[in-house]
Amino acid sequence: MAKGIEIREAHFPGRAPIDAYGNGGFRFADMSHRGSLLCLPSGIHGWDMQEGDPLTVAALAELLSEASDIEVLLVGTGSKLRPIPAEVKAALRARGISSDPMSTGAAVRTYNIMLAESRSVAAALIAV
Template sequence: MDITPMIPSDRQVIDGFGPGQFCISGQWRVGAVVVLPDRTQAWAATDAASLTLDDFAPVLAAEPKVEILLLGTGPTMRMIPKELRKALRDQGVVVEPMDSRAVCRTYNVLLSEGRRVAAAMLPV
């Protein structure tokens, strides 16, 4: 089922992915990305194991505030340290780690529901 018609045209949607890249609103982007409802940007993160709170600065600075962060940890789901999850939660962001393919499937659904969602994805 194609839900993209239910998403306002000024919003960023995840159209697909390929080896090392993501298609966001019709534009292919190589490497890791942060997708916010109103923009997409390159993400300097390279490995889920080395993520710090600073890596999430674009998400934490977003207005309106992001409530749910879908964290794509690459080809397989990897957990992040409890301390990092807590630090994000303390800033009002619930982080949901999953493999990046799952993020591609989930982001548009939450966006279509009007949720304040962002995606931060490492490539598959």
């Protein structure tokens, strides 16, 4: 019996700077990914979010499970700055994480700088 193609969750096991973004995706670690990303201490994960989707606590469940290793969350909200909803900010704050919304381009640049400084940073990046 043929097994067929196995679709696995997108995941890069490690921390890496984002080399490029745009056209609906990102490039990092000599790879490209179409869609949004969560850049966490455990690695870079595909994230099922699109520009305009509401940011919820549930959408950040994977990030919240690694909260003890994160001090700052950069939220790339797409092409335009959108505020982080109060309930999401409260859930992050309860776990000791400060959050900063910005356009995805600004979040990528800030993430790369903070990563180079070995800071405890994570990023939630909505593809543009």
